[in-house]
Amino acid sequence: MRFFSDNAAAAHPKVIEAIAASNRLDTAYDGDAWSGRLDGAFSELFETEVRAFWVATGTAANCLGLAALCPPYRAILCHRDAHIEVDEAGAPGFFTGGAKLVLLDGPGAKVTPTMAAAACEAIRDDVHQVQPAVISLTNATEYGLVYRAAEVGALGELAKARGLRLHMDGARFANALATTGETPADVTWRAGVDVLSFGFTKNGGLNAEALILFRTELADEIAVRRKRAGHLASKGRMFAAQILAMLENDLWLGNAQAANSAAQTIGGAAGDRLIYPVEANEIFVRATAAEADALRAKGFDFYDWGPDEIRFVTSWDQGGEPLEQLAAAIAAL
């Protein structure tokens, strides 16, 4: 059974149904009925007026947002384990035209105000050094930790004080909220977030992410940048339909709860082997190479994260007996 990554799971049947249902002649690009409903749907969810853009990938969502927030000659502060730094092939550099990532340390890939402030302090305020423009955080983090609204708010305060923008990579935003029970509004714009990549693909979507602009004045620029990057699909309704299906009856939240629940099962079995607390749908476990081999021999697939470290990621559709079997196998190590 595959616990390698949630990005490879099947899409939820309702998402496939929605794509099929949207398959009829309509205005091209984002002029169709489905796309036209996105702004309203997300404004309702976030309890404020937002502008929402569908894109096909998280990399596109992140980097379009960053390009609108950071001029080519400035810097983005992020954790050194952030997806934009380690897993997007340098896309931030491409989309921004050469902006710099300034890397922050800290456990669990979490950005803290202390680290961010220290990084800012270390930059001489002159034309020779690249001045910061944006703080980017990932929620849930690449290690499956979540930010509470108060934590984001502290970063928001710092950003405001220093004239920086705040970007949230929410590839697993749903998983984070499923854990904290906080509202989408509280952990984003009320805490100072300017732009959010709201992920659906890892959470039951097929290939659709929403780029949410709390600064609605960026919408025109984002629209142009999306087109210019080849991300304005002509039958865009298929993206909007997926997202709307995910929003309907809070499917996004239900899926995340299911994935998180599965993660808790594994985490519970791992016990002292856990490297980080399980707060979303990722589980990092200490295991020797021999132990990892043993698990694989039983049919479980996962990621070798580092020496004696393995990673499991659960999906919306994982539970039942296979999950119990994995939990038992881990507990038996």
Added chain:
Amino acid sequence: MRFFSDNAAAAHPKVIEAIAASNRLDTAYDGDAWSGRLDGAFSELFETEVRAFWVATGTAANCLGLAALCPPYRAILCHRDAHIEVDEAGAPGFFTGGAKLVLLDGPGAKVTPTMAAAACEAIRDDVHQVQPAVISLTNATEYGLVYRAAEVGALGELAKARGLRLHMDGARFANALATTGETPADVTWRAGVDVLSFGFTKNGGLNAEALILFRTELADEIAVRRKRAGHLASKGRMFAAQILAMLENDLWLGNAQAANSAAQTIGGAAGDRLIYPVEANEIFVRATAAEADALRAKGFDFYDWGPDEIRFVTSWDQGGEPLEQLAAAIAAL
């Protein structure tokens, strides 16, 4: 009835079925079974070894290919009506890092060796002027004209003689072949084409295009550039599945024949009003504003191309009575 553009039509049912059928856990990105079949399928179709990459849009296919062919400090020769010049929001500049488009004139958006050679001659060979690196042509053109293999071959000869690469925007490649009856191989690599954007979205796909590399040594660079541009979707199998469905039993060719046939019906009705011969699925018709209004009043939708010029585009799913009604209405003008 909507004859505005083929990019807004519904996808073919087999494409939707294929997406649904591919909706199961598999390796992410392009490590899945469907993606793994693309190289082979296109190598067979083109009678030579090619490398094939799925992407979501024609702009992405075109500009990834151009970026691999043209360094940032050189130029791409194309027609001044080419899609890459007028309808891609400057994406070639973005993807290449600032390469220049040198614009060629000529009727019907067709690039001719004469025009291309003249443009090269007009560029002083020094560091002050941007030297050409690529010729890009669109087949079928933005005015619905098609290139025969011999015409492409003449451009290929020119390109070879001048050390240029040859790129073909084949957003309506299927429509072109459906008309000429030539083979995919003859009109591409045998004629000197290095890279082809093979369009499916306008021809019954949902959102999938294939970037075909006849220079297979470019594959590694393209793979990285695709990721870097945010175009490596994590459930890439849905793109590959669409394309494979289109290739199966030559659905791509059948769809194009249907669209072309519908275009012939309209073209036949337009008679002397035709601005260009109808060679693919676009029909450019002389009509006064009053005549256009009259057609719209009867329920037909189309594009106001210019003063007293209107454009119809037919899709794979258009035929039967509505088409006959349009033909009759045009004939009655």
Added chain:
Amino acid sequence: MRFFSDNAAAAHPKVIEAIAASNRLDTAYDGDAWSGRLDGAFSELFETEVRAFWVATGTAANCLGLAALCPPYRAILCHRDAHIEVDEAGAPGFFTGGAKLVLLDGPGAKVTPTMAAAACEAIRDDVHQVQPAVISLTNATEYGLVYRAAEVGALGELAKARGLRLHMDGARFANALATTGETPADVTWRAGVDVLSFGFTKNGGLNAEALILFRTELADEIAVRRKRAGHLASKGRMFAAQILAMLENDLWLGNAQAANSAAQTIGGAAGDRLIYPVEANEIFVRATAAEADALRAKGFDFYDWGPDEIRFVTSWDQGGEPLEQLAAAIAAL
């Protein structure tokens, strides 16, 4: 004698003296005493508060200015014979990150409001087409024609009405003013110019141009972009010293008057052979290849501009007998 281009002439002795005089330890980059005087000197000359930056080349001055005025996803309107289009190796694309040049026609490389407005009208206002952001004009033009303040003002009005910025490439700004007798202020900011490249190198400088910002709020961005482009020389005082020497006692104007006067001598001799009126220091003359050969045989060097067209450019240091000999030789053709 060389009438090939003013950019190859010797620098004025006072410029060399100024460089030598500035050759002493001071704060690096632009923290020195000479650089510190530039803002004031140009603010006085332009009768308004400006920010002035030295750079080494006209290409750098033009493209740094354009990059601050035009985002990567928008366009710059310029004449198709403009230096930024034909002689800067695509530098605008590099500095802006891929912005597009939209080319205007018209005799003498002059941008007219009619042409500029028509170009704007031809751009559909949507995300598929690149929207204009800047109008760039060259004064004197690449054909040696000058803009009067009223002409610039008409372009300024158009720019204002359409929300565009106005950039002036003043590589031969001095020559233009020497002809019109208008003030620097009248032909620039009072007419709506936002940014000016004020050229000195072609007019007796060694290698120094001034980038003048009438929008002083752009200064911080320009300072960073200059550094980022490798144009913040550590002994910047040598650039500032050159410029200050050129401003002292209006050496810039005197040099331009001398060059223009020499051009009048040649223009007068050319008579009916003139292709354009001689308004600055460039003279375009109809001459067959045989006639050109004859002139060269007498020791005169110049540029073959096109079929039966030759170009002479005069410098601040050209006059006296050699000039009379050239005039006589042309008159004798």
Added chain:
Amino acid sequence: MRFFSDNAAAAHPKVIEAIAASNRLDTAYDGDAWSGRLDGAFSELFETEVRAFWVATGTAANCLGLAALCPPYRAILCHRDAHIEVDEAGAPGFFTGGAKLVLLDGPGAKVTPTMAAAACEAIRDDVHQVQPAVISLTNATEYGLVYRAAEVGALGELAKARGLRLHMDGARFANALATTGETPADVTWRAGVDVLSFGFTKNGGLNAEALILFRTELADEIAVRRKRAGHLASKGRMFAAQILAMLENDLWLGNAQAANSAAQTIGGAAGDRLIYPVEANEIFVRATAAEADALRAKGFDFYDWGPDEIRFVTSWDQGGEPLEQLAAAIAAL
């Protein structure tokens, strides 16, 4: 007396004389007699055929070279204290089109094969992570340490084994060689260096650096990139003349020896306070804020490097009594 940085010192009188002597009409750009001698002069110095390009700044030299060595989608390994990382305003990102700098640790800003190899090992070989293309080292380093030929050779071996290019930022290349006594050839191309920025500005030049290509096949691309970046000055002879003056009678080496000797005087006085051995012309000294104040009160200027750390840099023209006074003042702390 100013020991702040060598980049602010006066140019050597012979350099100024050479500029003045080159001030006569010649072919523009790099078509003049002085520029034409550079390739030969450096080929002789390096005992192999090289191509040499003048540029105005070290940032331009470094980043033009890096852009030719590293595609936009790959990475440059360098020390985290490297000038290209901390003091060039992100210029590598601008010139390369978004390539990434991967930062290495280690004392004294020295790149070691161990660190470089470890950094390579940490990069997964897939399209999600940015693959390395270049190792860049600075000689002398930003902390005034020098590389012996054998050390560079070890990096060259590593680079070769991994298919990487090797770039040397030689802003203080002369100072390094003045210390080691090794030949220019031994510490560069014989050790695997592909491209060298050979600095003159900090060593008695006015504003001229030489970009030396040991891979001569890069010359055409560099020529275009130099122009495109606005670095092809029209009176380029003034750059070439400076460099030729520095090469004549090994003025470059003599100047560096003088600066290094001055540094030894200071270093000897600092004794146990030295943070790094003095190997070139930079001296890093432990000193409390009060001690620094005391030195400043005596008229000495220098750089506050960090908490309780101050930096002195000596120039070609520093010696004699002021230097002795500084040494005495430091010794007396």
